[in-house]
Amino acid sequence: MTDFDAVHERRGTGSSKWSRYPADILPMWVADMDFPAAPEIVDAIRSRLEHPMLGYGVARDELRARIVEDMASKYDWLITADDIVFLPGVEPGFNMALKAMLEPGDGLVVQTPVYRPILNAAGHWGLVRNEVPLRATGQGYVMDVGPLASALAKSRALLLCNPQNPTGKVFTKDELAEITALCENNDALIISDEIHCDLLFDGRRHIPIATLSDETANRTVTLMAASKTYNIAGLKTAFAIVQNKDIRERFAQSKLGMVDSVNILGLEATLAAYAHAMSWKEKMLGYIQANRDYLSQEIASRFPAIRLVKAQATFLAWLDCRDMDLTPDPQAFFLEHGKVGFSAGSEFGAAYGGYIRVNFGCPRSLLSEGLNRMEHALAKR
Incomplete structure (x- = not known):
């Protein structure tokens, strides 16, 4: 222990x-x-090393099934194994989505303060970053709908971070509904970094934004990983859930030789984390x-x-x-x-x-x- x-x-x-x-x-x-x-993760890695072959890795069906089961049990979110795209990290994931779905000159909304990879992502692809500050109150950080609406009116996508880094904010269902309504009105893609989704306090329950409606799921790329919760970030394993087949295919094709396959030990560690830890x-x-x-x-x-x-x-x-x-x-x-x-x-x-x-x-x-x-x-x- x-x-x-x-x-x-x-x-x-x-x-x-x-x-x-x-x-x-x-x-x-x-x-x-x-x-x-x-210990369950370390044991799983040790067990995998009993087999001396360490070639390129691919997610086993057992891991895909585990993620499908977890999404249903944790969030009442019904996805399929085909909706999952494995990645070497969440940061490559949101950059892949931006490359695949946006064009240079398009606007991208980010809510600040926000951790540097999200802050810098627009600049990698010639996008216009439209910042919308979160506001501190005695009860937590809140978003102001007016500025968010104005930013989305001139943007093609929102790069959301929920739970939010660095403020530790958890977006409520009402806030997420306001976000999805604005994105629907502006036909904006939602790219949602939810890497801290298992790290909530005081009995809070994470709500993946894609679960709000079929319409929202159809315009959302959700990014998750076991890496932060289980402290295995060095094993370079994450995944995207993309229920829109067209977006998923464009997303997967956007690797363009820059995003490599996933660490074979990271895949074993992720399965052990979700199944046994x-x-x-x-x-x-x-x-x-x-x-x-x-x-x-x-x-x-x-x-x-x-x-x-x-x-x-x-x-x-x-x-x-x-x-x-x-x-x-x-x-x-x-x-x-x-x-x-x-x-x-x-x-x-x-x-x-x-x-x-x-x-x-x-x-x-x-x-x-x-x-x-x-x-x-x-x-x-």
Whole structure:
């Protein structure tokens, strides 16, 4: 059984998270949890390695059937095995969809702040990025329908992130219905990054936007993976659900020699995650929800000038540090003076230089250490 309090040394293992900075920096940036993968996943990989052939991989029927079953049991979403397209990541997936379905000069709506791959996607294909900011309230982040309607009126597609990264927002059914109505009115494609869909707190239930109606399903590319929930992102496995056959065929053809086949061990790990690691997932969710609550309490008591809207999902916190007047920006300040590496707010949109994103998917002792380093940096100032 996994001990989520245990700290594992990750330096020297090829970890992107732990290789970016010198050894005296505590990394709390990229969306990669500091927990071991579920034993069931490790065992499945070990078992697969008993067979010495590691050629190109293809998803077995068992994995397709498992995803179909999961969509039905979790979301009452009836899909077929043919609707699933396996990918080496969600990011290649939404870029494939943009390449396949849009033309240079078309408008693309994104809701900001949003993580950098989504923010930058329009620029890869000569699209016009139309940003619609989410607004913080005491109860969470909300979307303003008027600006969204105006943006969609001059766009061919919406690139949605739900649950949202970095705010941790979970879109409600009513909000999703407003989005789908606007997309239908403007004949806009919906590309929905739902990679954090299993990481919801406080009893919330994820709603895939494609489940709202047959019309919505017919214009939606949904992107999911086990990678964030089960901390297996390095195994490079994800999948798209595309129920419109024409869109699915155009989507699959858009690989264009740039998107490779899926990691054969990642396919085994994904099957093991969905089939056998439910207990691990539930314990992990309880742990990171407690971390979220601890972080919120500590920020409020130790750093009252920082505004934090408690995340509804993900293991990421979005901290508004604008009132602290940290120079040159909060990320650089805490890196230099506190030796702790957060994600810079400017990566999530030009208007967010006064923010940082904090990864609280880690043992409590590391989270506490990060807060202590922030306090030390401010005390030195």
